[in-house]
Amino acid sequence: MKTDTLSVKSAKALAQRLLGERADGFAFEEITKDGDKDVFELETRRDKVVIRGNNGVSMAMGLNWYLKEHCKRSVSLRGNNINLPDKLPEIDGVFRKASWAKHRYFLNYCAFGYSMPWWDWSQWERLIDYMALNGINAPLAVTGQEATWQAVCKRLGMTDEQIGGFLAGPPYLPFGWMGCLDGWGGPLPESWIDSHEKLGRQILDRERALGMTPVQQGFTGHVPAALKDKFPDAKMHTVNWVEWTTYLLDPLDPLFQKIADLFMEEQSKRFGSDHMYASDTFIEMTPPSGETSYLENLGKAIFRGMSKSDPEAVWVFQTWTFWHQSKFWTQPRIKAFLDAVPNEQMICLDLACEDRPMWRRAESFHGKPWLWCNIQNYGNKVFLGGGLDKINDGIMEVRHDKDRGNLRGIGFVNEGLGYNPVIHDLMFEMAWRDNDVDIDSWTKRHAGYRYGHSNSDAEQAWKTLRETVYASPIKHPFHFLSVMSRVPGFEEKPDVHYDNNRLAEAWEYMLKASEELGEIDAFQFDLVNIARQVLSNYALVFHKQMEQAYKEKDADAFDVSSKHLLQLFLDIDELVGTREELLLGKNLEDAKRWGQTPDEKAILEWNARQILTLWGTTEINGYARKEWSGLISGYYHKRWQKFIDHINKELLKGEPYDDKRFKKELMTFMEMWSDAHETYPDKPIGSSVDVAQRMWSKYGMNFSF
Incomplete structure (x- = not known):
């Protein structure tokens, strides 16, 4: 010893x-x-x-x-x-x-955009401690990559303006590293690049000191558009993602290895190396060719881009693309791509095993070591839910499956850090358990250590949660989302697979427990989160009343129900405003602090607002939506007010509702909101217990749809 x-x-x-x-x-x-x-x-x-x-x-x-x-x-x-x-x-x-799991991987590229783009060292230090406390030994570590790419671009002769057109804004950077987009939200301030190179080193130093093996970035073949003019003889392919087009070097072009060498050299100079590199060329894009020879050459080129500089390189690959582009990725194509790399020098992340596992469909990744992963949260959305049974049963089932192949561990690859700590706790523990757990008794145990001691009301609340929101995995990015954050209208309906009255019972039990547990921070968060979900679901009641009144052309009934809906939104805003984790103002202030001039602060604030709302220009509108105080009152409430005003014009004045006109007006508002600079509270206001109690008294006990 x-x-x-x-x-x-x-x-x-x-x-x-x-x-x-x-x-x-x-x-x-x-x-x-x-x-x-x-x-x-x-x-x-x-x-x-x-x-x-x-x-x-x-x-x-x-x-x-x-x-x-x-x-x-x-x-x-x-x-x-x-x-x-x-x-x-x-x-x-x-x-x-x-631990049976050699690798315990953590973080999704998207989390760097949806949860952590504005973090300073104190916030990162807390996360690294949390990772260590939960046994994580292979965290994705890409903070500061913009400094590496800036240096590579300069060595390739690119101007500052061209580099600025390549490097995206802070929350969009990880999508650049995956080859999805260039430049959106930029240009990055030079002060940002310098400060985050330093921050990236601090993160890596601490992770290494604790014994973690950080997973750094590998060259994917994605290159700046400016290089197509600078190297006109180089063979490049265009790749499309949503509304962006990027450029991919052909794997057989000599420029591929040249840039890979530069990238590895500049990254190693700044951040050192631990021999594990993430590289995802086609995360949600279709490759330019389906020829197995092309895919084999691409796999070889990406791996050679790492291994030439680092013979010990291990490529960490997200197999999400095999599911997302399933029509393209036939078994021969998957095999050609994976077989291009030696088995022990690649790790496959099966990204969504809790819902859509790929390992069996991909023949256990043809001998490659792989990790059973759980996404759980898409876009760092605020919701209550997750599949405890699927984590518990799924991991144990695959461990005992004779066709599991080379299973080496687990990965928690949530797109955001999320709002369901119970899912984190079970997922991380499963890496250290050789048998499954009894979820009922495990959930009771969770309530005990989360609040400090046993409390029958808190235990009953968690029994109810386990039977409702935590009974099934998140099936798609918009699962469980409220009327409140959806585009105003009568077309979209929430997808809620449990009885909201039962969830309200959990809220009531928590209020009973508050006499004994109300001073505990973890209890306060859970109480607010449960109450928020019940009220958020309950918005559907007023929405249905509005829709019925509109169909019946009953202006008075529409007025009553729409006012109830708008007031409910403001009440939810007040409730979540008692918790720092649920404040828009904190997020915006964190973003602005990185700017050194008014212009820099403005572009960073635009990025912080845009990623939460429109995301791009139109097609990903609301993907990373949040039920945050400030965002509810300053954005969602106002959108619904505009819709209600349009409907009222029809009911009261006989002016037919024009959906096209409304959506155009709504787009103008959303664009203006991203450009605006009004402030919101960045510190919690009020008592979580008191506000939750008052909301219960106001809305009563019937929360059914």
Whole structure:
């Protein structure tokens, strides 16, 4: 056992950040792996809890296990409960746990656009600690890539203006790294590029110190449009995604390897290397050729772009494209592409196993190591839901399936960090469990450590949640979305697969529990989130009343129901405004702080607003919608008011509703909102418990549709 290694020092520092002076009650020691498995041990020795692990991540996982199992305390990204008991509970003997999962991957490219584009070091430091506490050892790490690409472009002779047309705005950068778009939301301020190169190094240094193996960027073949003029003889293909066109170098063109070499050199110079590289050339695009020889050459070229500079390179590949472009990706094409790379130098991420697994359809990825992954959240939308059973059963079923191939671990690849911490907890734990869990008892246990001790009302609330919102996986990006954030009209209807009255019962149980648990941060978040979902669903009642009144040409009834709908939106805005995680104002202020001039602040604020609303110009409108205070009152409420005004003109004045005219007016409003600079509260207002209680009293107990 070692007590003075970098891993031990890193684990101690994490404990001190998390627990303050109470960290003195813990000692950390480094031990060897359990064969080829990561491992941690827990033991009480005299007056201290001793935590052993083979690296900082294993020790941190051990600390978190102790906090949950012995102290009933919880660390999450959405509400904490870490006020330790006066005396640390003793451990009987030595508790030892090893992980079957060699790789525990975390983060989706999209999360860098939907959750983390505006984060500073203090926010990243908290996330890295959270990752370590949950055993993550392979996080995607692409912060600061813009500095790498700027250097590559300069070496290729591009001007600052041309580079500015290639590098996208901050929330759109990850879509550039996946080859989806160029330049949208730019140009990036030089101060941003410099500061995020520094931030990227800080992130990597901390992750490495804890024993993580960060997954960095690999060259995909996607190149700036300006290069087609600078290298007119180079063979390039155009690739289309939604409303953007980008350029892809042909894998056989000599320029492909030249740029790959430059990219690897510049990245290594700035950020070092851990030999794992993410590269996704066709995440949601159709390749320019379906010839198996082309796909084989492309696979070889991408891998050679990494391995020539780094012979130990491992390509980490998202297999989402096989599902998204399933008509294109036939089995011969999948095989040709994957077989181009040595098995042990590629890891396939099966991105949505909770709903649409690819591993069986793709013949277990033809011998490649692969990870069972869960997306859970698309666009970092705010909703309550997820498939606990699917995670629990799905992982265990595949582990015992004789056709599973080379399964090497798990990945949590949510497009945003999300608002369902219970899903995170189960997903991360499954990497350290050799048997499935009884979800009913596990959910009861979750409520216990999330709030600090057992409470019958809180347990009943979680029993209800487990039987409603957490009974099925998220099936598509717009699953469970409210009337409130949809484009105003009568066409779209929410897709809710549970009884809203039952979910309201969970809210009522939580209010009963609030007398005992109301001061706990994690409880307050959950109470607000449950109440928000019930009220958000309930908007459908007033929406249906409006639609019926419109069909019957009843102006008075329409007026009453539409006023109820608009007031409900404002009430939800007030409720979520009690939590920092649900504030538009905090997001906007985080974005603006990176600008050094008024113009820089303005372009960054535009990016922050645009990604939440229109996204592009028209086709992805509302993809990353949020039920946030400020966004509800300042955007969704106003959109619905405009729609209601148009309907009222028909009912009261006989002016026929013109949907085309309304949508044009709505587009003008949405574009103007992204350009605007009005401010919203960036600090929570009011008591979560008090507001949730008042909303319950106001809306009563019948929340059915």
